[in-house]
Amino acid sequence: MRRCLVIIASVFALGACESTNRIPAGAVQETIDAEMRRAAQGREAPAQPEAVSQALLPPLTVEMPGPVKPLEPRFDLAVNNAPAHQIFMALVSGTRYSMLVHPDIKEPISINLKDVTLTEALEAIREIYGYEYKIQGTRIYIEPRLIFFVNTNESRPLFLSYTFTTQKRAQFRDNFYGREQRHELALNARFLGNTRVEFRGTLIREFLMDHTPFQVRRLFLTRVARQFTPKLRTRILGQVSNDRRGQDFNVNSIVAYDFTARSALILGYNYQRRAPGRPGDLGNEFFVKFSYLFQF
DSSP: OOOOOOOOHHHHHHHHHHHOOOOOHHHHHHHHHHHHHHHHHTOOOOOOHHHHHHSSSSOOOOOOOOOOOOOOOOEEEEEEEEEEHHHHHHHHTTTSSSEEEEEOOOEEEEEEEEEHHHHHHHHHHHHHHHEEEEEEEEEEEOOEEEEEEOOOOTTTSEEEEEEEEEEEEETTTTTTTEEEEEEEEEEEEETTTTTEEEEEEEEEEEEEEEEEEEEEEEEEEEEEEEEEEEEEEEEEEEEEEEETEEEEEEEEEEEOOOOOOOOEEEEEEEEEEEEEOOTTOOOEEEEEEEEEOOOO
């Protein structure tokens, strides 16, 4: 009997030990989850400074589109020896622009442009003929070339005038494109009632677009005219000019008798000499001419 009690006590002791070492349900899963969280927290990258973050991420900027300019229509422009005033007025015909042209602009223009806008046409005319322009709103102002002149009263016996002009110019014969400075001095005098003497001198300096001197041209002209009677008149003209090609000397004289307002008989003499001599010099030439003006 005592042995049975010992055996029963041993069984109960073993059962107590087994209940003491048993792992509660869900404890293993909680341990695994805790270890995974600690591992993830340990691998997180350290926080970067604010300046480094801004450098790695460029700022996103959105620009609002500006006002869209209306497209200018394109056209062809081909004119030959047409008045400048009419050409400028025709350029703005049918557009929203108004054209204001200086009254001194009267020179004829010859130009041939293909597929150009209004602004491109104005710039081309400015480059060749020197007419400056400015656009204010819907108004376009055309300004003449720089001209300075001084003169006296033409009704007086002695008339004096001086003109200075600077402009851009193209000369195909001399293969020249650049700026031109022109000085013109004129002197007119009347003697003995019906005798008139005129002297005119012109000095032209030409420069390329890079301001390199190209050439200097001079022109001197003297004219003496005498009205003997209402029908009989005479005139003598002498002219000397020189440029980079050489010098030209011309003398022209005529005696004319006017039969009517539309008919006249003219006797004349021409002399021309070029230095250095070139083919085409006239030398001495006498001529007789009868002119009559027909009316249709």
